[in-house]
Amino acid sequence: SKMTVKAVKMPCTTPNVYTKVPDGGWGWTVAFAFFFVEALTYGIIKSFGVFFNDLMESFDETNSRISWIISICVFVQTFTAPLSTVLSNRFGHRFIVMAGGVLVSTGMVTASFARTVVDMYVTIGIVSGLGYCLSFLPTVTILSQYFDKRRSLVTAVASTGECFAVFSFAPAITALKEQIGWRYSLMSVGVLQLSIVICGSLLRPIVIKEQEEEVKVQPTEEPTETKYMLENEQTRTSIESIDSGVEITTSPRNVPGNTKAEPKSEEPKEHVQILVESNSTPTEPKTKLLDFSVMRDYSFICYAFFGLFATLGFFAPSLYIIPLSRSLGISKDHSAYILSAMAIAEVFGRISAGWVLNKKPIRKIYIELICVVLLSVALFAFPFASEFWGLMTCSIFFGFMLGTVAGTHIPLLAEDDVVGIAKMSSAAGVYVFIQSLAGLAGPPLAGVLVDKTQNYSSAFYSCAAGMVLGAVFLSLVRPCKVGLCHQQQLGAEESAPEGTQDLPEDFIEMDIGKADNSGKGCDSV
Numbered sequence: 001s002k003m004t005v006k007a008v009k010m011p012c013t014t015p016n017v018y019t020k021v022p023d024g025g026w027g028w029t030v031a032f033a034f035f036f037v038e039a040l041t042y043g044i045i046k047s048f049g050v051f052f053n054d055l056m057e058s059f060d061e062t063n064s065r066i067s068w069i070i071s072i073c074v075f076v077q078t079f080t081a082p083l084s085t086v087l088s089n090r091f092g093h094r095f096i097v098m099a100g101g102v103l104v105s106t107g108m109v110t111a112s113f114a115r116t117v118v119d120m121y122v123t124i125g126i127v128s129g130l131g132y133c134l135s136f137l138p139t140v141t142i143l144s145q146y147f148d149k150r151r152s153l154v155t156a157v158a159s160t161g162e163c164f165a166v167f168s169f170a171p172a173i174t175a176l177k178e179q180i181g182w183r184y185s186l187m188s189v190g191v192l193q194l195s196i197v198i199c200g201s202l203l204r205p206i207v208i209k210e211q212e213e214e215v216k217v218q219p220t221e222e223p224t225e226t227k228y229m230l231e232n233e234q235t236r237t238s239i240e241s242i243d244s245g246v247e248i249t250t251s252p253r254n255v256p257g258n259t260k261a262e263p264k265s266e267e268p269k270e271h272v273q274i275l276v277e278s279n280s281t282p283t284e285p286k287t288k289l290l291d292f293s294v295m296r297d298y299s300f301i302c303y304a305f306f307g308l309f310a311t312l313g314f315f316a317p318s319l320y321i322i323p324l325s326r327s328l329g330i331s332k333d334h335s336a337y338i339l340s341a342m343a344i345a346e347v348f349g350r351i352s353a354g355w356v357l358n359k360k361p362i363r364k365i366y367i368e369l370i371c372v373v374l375l376s377v378a379l380f381a382f383p384f385a386s387e388f389w390g391l392m393t394c395s396i397f398f399g400f401m402l403g404t405v406a407g408t409h410i411p412l413l414a415e416d417d418v419v420g421i422a423k424m425s426s427a428a429g430v431y432v433f434i435q436s437l438a439g440l441a442g443p444p445l446a447g448v449l450v451d452k453t454q455n456y457s458s459a460f461y462s463c464a465a466g467m468v469l470g471a472v473f474l475s476l477v478r479p480c481k482v483g484l485c486h487q488q489q490l491g492a493e494e495s496a497p498e499g500t501q502d503l504p505e506d507f508i509e510m511d512i513g514k515a516d517n518s519g520k521g522c523d524s525v
Helices: 027-059 063-079 081-091 093-111 117-146 151-158 161-193 195-201 292-296 298-313 316-327 332-357 364-384 388-406 421-453 457-475 477-495 507-524
Strands: 016-018 206-208 224-231 234-241 247-249 274-276
Touching (some): 027 063, 027 093, 027 161, 027 195, 063 081, 063 117, 081 093, 093 161, 117 151, 117 195, 161 195, 292 298, 298 421, 298 457, 298 477, 316 332, 316 364, 316 388, 332 388, 364 388, 364 457, 421 457
Parallel strands (some): 016 206
């Protein structure tokens, strides 16, 4: 008897089961959700500068102390990445992203009632920072699971939500401040960020299950049936000849006295079958909450160091491009145009990188290396610009190359040259955690150099130096992966017993032939 349990589930809550990576399907909805999650997380962080002057006036604080709000927020966001991975593997991506949206909104709304800058450190820096991590990382991870061939292109296009947010949120928030003030504007932003909960509800889990195929054998002149049966955790192999009715079996239940001919009352079933009882089905291994085995992968270690040093050049140019332009005598309005042009160029860079990486066949890690080298050139070019159009050209070039790297460096973890899609979740958590060190130290380090040299160009030199070091480690990723695989292959060949090497493909048939001959010998005796 069988007991059937029927459960009524909503379409958006049940997992999607595929026999292979769909490269579409519900993945398009996940990409749509990621676009808005990107806009409501990194887009808001990069647009937060519109509140700087208001916060300095209200709290009577310096620019550096106000800047620590975002520094703490970015640090918490990246430092807690392993926690996000553990929680996602334990409770699912959907629930964690929805919880992160609640934290982001709560921290931002509570910050609108802050009375000191320390309150901002706690509400936006810690509470919202944790929410940003729980919202962003699980979304980009599950998006990578829905796509294979189109992964680079889809992720790059969906990540442009950040750029569109910077381009649209900054003027919108500025106009809103003039009408209702900065506190109510900040509260409105927090309420808007509650939409992350809706985006998280769209993240249906995905299950890749290999299709079970039943291999059927066409009947021949002398039909033969082979059964492989797994009963009560014991395996019995039966080789039955239908013509003679003789059964040769390795089952302990069949002793010489019990061997008998079976009547041909049923039609022969010519197929290979695996029968497994429910009480003997082995349980599937549980997914590790955080797989630290990636730390033993030399290719991942090199890629993590690439992310560590490259992060030094991600945020500082956006912070210092306006002070650099102002120091060269460029007006405030023209300086804002430079920053806007950088954001627009980043959109085209992300889309272009996704389109190029989507081409087959192509070694994506080498394309990423070329983009990082060109990004280093763009950073070195800033100090040589002396007027508006020079800075505008450097900003457009930098924005484009930044888009090619920023939109692809995390999804690239899913490629076999780094760790592969199976370890993508754990690798992303560890990778972003390592980035947090540079994210926290990068802007202050650039600020110290500016204070020492009294020249904003030194900030760009420090960013370029970090990017060059990142390019060096990125160039070692592929050689480390190839060398490691080669060593594992040699080790497997050396450890294999001599008797198991070069076995003939028909060794089963040889054993069957021996069994037949021995049986005939016994009959003749």
